Amino acid sequence: LKPPKGRKLALRRPSSRSGRGCEHRAAMGDNEGDAPQDSVPLTQASMQQLNTVKQQLEGEIKSLLQNNEALRDAEGRFQHSWDALNSLIPENEGKHILVPITSSLYIDAKMKDNDKVMVDVGTGYYIEMSVDKAKNFCNKRTKMLADNATKVEKMLKEKRKYYEMVTQTMQMKYDVMQQNMEKQKAGK
Numbered sequence: 001l002k003p004p005k006g007r008k009l010a011l012r013r014p015s016s017r018s019g020r021g022c023e024h025r026a027a028m029g030d031n032e033g034d035a036p037q038d039s040v041p042l043t044q045a046s047m048q049q050l051n052t053v054k055q056q057l058e059g060e061i062k063s064l065l066q067n068n069e070a071l072r073d074a075e076g077r078f079q080h081s082w083d084a085l086n087s088l089i090p091e092n093e094g095k096h097i098l099v100p101i102t103s104s105l106y107i108d109a110k111m112k113d114n115d116k117v118m119v120d121v122g123t124g125y126y127i128e129m130s131v132d133k134a135k136n137f138c139n140k141r142t143k144m145l146a147d148n149a150t151k152v153e154k155m156l157k158e159k160r161k162y163y164e165m166v167t168q169t170m171q172m173k174y175d176v177m178q179q180n181m182e183k184q185k186a187g188k
Helices: 047-085 131-187
Strands: 008-012 025-029 039-041 096-100 106-110 116-122 125-130
Touching: 047 131, 116 131, 125 131
Parallel strands: none
Antiparallel strands: 008 025, 008 039, 096 106, 116 125
16 A cells, blocks of 8 residues: 555654654655655654554544544434425414424424524524525535535545555564564574
8 A cells, every 4th residue: 555646654753842752643745855854754663653653543533433423413413404494384384293302202283483493503502593594504504514524534534544554564564573583483
């Protein structure tokens, strides 16, 4: 597995100024000479450095997966709200509906005054809006959440590539160590 075309993957050496003595990060440069000056190519990194980066990438991947899931859940809620707003038409006024109190508890109600809704705009604030404005609000939020989720998915893809590269480099180094040990045993 190779870095994206025209890019070089290397480890950043820990900065003595950062106060974090054992932190290593994967660093990308656009060209061979663009990697940060304080970086170490993956093949020259120690197993301990590679393991540190691998653990760091695992944490970042887990965090990105959680963020993506939260964004997609929120996107789904706004899409569901938009779908519900489509049922608020004059022909449905006065009809019986079931209103959810919890996820499994409903009350029977009659639809009344279906041209205005209360919209949760975040942090506990609700604003009364017309159905059309509420639909527009839901559409904008759905698009924003989908765009952000797409960005997170792109970052996740990159992190997974880096993780795979680190894992393969570790396996390659382990194989070389095994071969050297076998040579030493055979030479005795």
